[in-house]
Each structure stands twice: as structure tokens, then as C-alpha cells.
Amino acid sequence: MELIFATNNAHKLAEVQALVSDKFILKSLSDIGCTEDIPETGITFSENAKQKSDYLVQHYQLDCFGDDSGLEIDALNGEPGVYSARYSGTRDMSQNIALVLEKLKGKENRSARFKTVISLQLNGNQHFFEGAVEGKIIDELRGTEGFGYDPIFIPNGYDETFAEMPLEQKNKISHRSIAVQKLCAFLNSQ
Ligand code: IMP
Secondary structure, eight states: OEEEESOOOHHHHHHHHHHSOTTOEEEOTGGGTOOSOOOOOOSSHHHHHHHHHHHHHHHHOOOEEEEEEEEEEGGGTTOBGGGGGGTTSSSOHHHHHHHHHHHHTTOSOOEEEEEEEEEEEETTEEEEEEEEEEEEEOSSOOOSSSSTTGGGEEETTOSSOGGGSOHHHHHHHOHHHHHHHHHHHHHHTO
């Protein structure tokens, strides 16, 4: 059975395909010829993830899922949140990180979490799967692995930032892998 993942990231697609039973053949947006910019105008991760899956149902009538992720920092009232990718107004992560560190200057509470929400549309039904990893923001950049805010985020129970961990280690505990595992457990039970 074909299931569309609302992404063009081949790495994400392969990661999820490896966890899902052979019953489901995952396809990307480019696989189905979808080149439109799917709107992402929600103010929560769930809304954005749902916008992606709703779009594919409305325009392609296909079973599908979409995801949305980001970083929530308690001392910044949950920012950057859904604006994680363009917090400073650009996609330049060194500027986005610099803005976070600037806003956190002098703040004692460093607690934060990465979150992922996946929205699945299967046989006309809507399902959500969430993953989160709690941690804290440090005031310098450490490590070169990973992407995004990884160099300033230390997950609880660890001394290294996500960017100092080997990818396999991050993948075992990340928000994305928790959400993906929940999605896969559900699909494999169908
Ligand atoms: P996306 O929805 O997975 O594309 O994530 C949106 C933005 O959140 C990314 O551009 C990153 O800035 C941030 N983000 C999401 N996941 C991670 C992560 O695992 N590490 C660091 N930053 C992340």
C-alpha cells in the first residue's frame, strides 16, 4: 500500500521506510510530482503537520503523513517554536542561534525541548503522533554533527550537545525518532 510522506528529504524518507513494514511503500512529494509549496501557516506543530497531510488529501486524494518540528524554550515562552527554521528572519542557522543566545542572556531558566508532531491521514481518518526530548540550552556552540540548534542543546541525562553526539546516538533519543516510532508502531498494527 502506498503512503505519501510530505517531504522531499530523501534521508527522512529512508529513515522512516526502514522502520515500517513492507506492507507500506513510502513515496516523497517529488515521487508523486508535487512541486507546490505546501502552506505552513499554523501557530502549532500539529497545525502545520495537519496542513501538509490535508493538502495531499485535498489535491491528490492519497493516504499520507506530514511532520513539523522545532525547539521550544521555556524562558522565551516557547519560542522559537514553529518559527525555528527562520527565527531571525533568515534560514541562516548561525543567525538563528545567535538570536536565541542573545534573548537568553541573563536568564537563569535554560530548559527547552525539541518537539515533532506527525499528522497521518489513513483511510479517511486523522491520527497524530508526538515526540519530545527535554534538555537545556547552553550559552556557547559545541560540536559539529547534526543540524539546526543541535550545537546549543544538551538533552537531559547527557553532558554532550546533540552536535557532539554521533548521529546514531542522537537518533536513538531524538524527538523525531520518538514520533516516527509511534507512527510505525501504529502502521505496523494495521
Ligand atoms: P522541520 O519541521 O523538521 O523541518 O524542523 C524545523 C526547524 O526546527 C529546523 O529548520 C531546525 O531549525 C529545527 N529543528 C528541528 N529538528 C531539529 C533537530 O533535531 N536538531 C536541531 N534543530 C532542529
